[in-house]
Amino acid sequence: MTAHEPAHDGTAPDTGPAAPDTGVPATRATADEQPRYEPPPSVGKLFFWVLLFVLAAVVVVVGGVYFT
Template sequence: MSEQDTPPGETRYEPPPSVGKLLAWVLVFVVAALAVVLGGVCFT
């Protein structure tokens, strides 16, 4: 379904693609940093 298919009264909770991509990259880096930190703690 594209945005044209949704009725005008119905709002879709969807961030713009650029915000979604930025959020995804931030999450990737946070998870990677946590993995490094936890891995360093476990192996010491």
């Protein structure tokens, strides 16, 4: 029997050991507790990423024109 074939009793084959128990239970936000979100990026940081993307695009275009 290979790893891709189901067992004869119809169950899936064993895929290996289970993840180790860290001892920390998985918790979810309750109704009175608001979920926490990451703050949005500042305008300066957003402008920096847009400028970096545009600069990279210009470099690609200029390089393509230069090397053809």
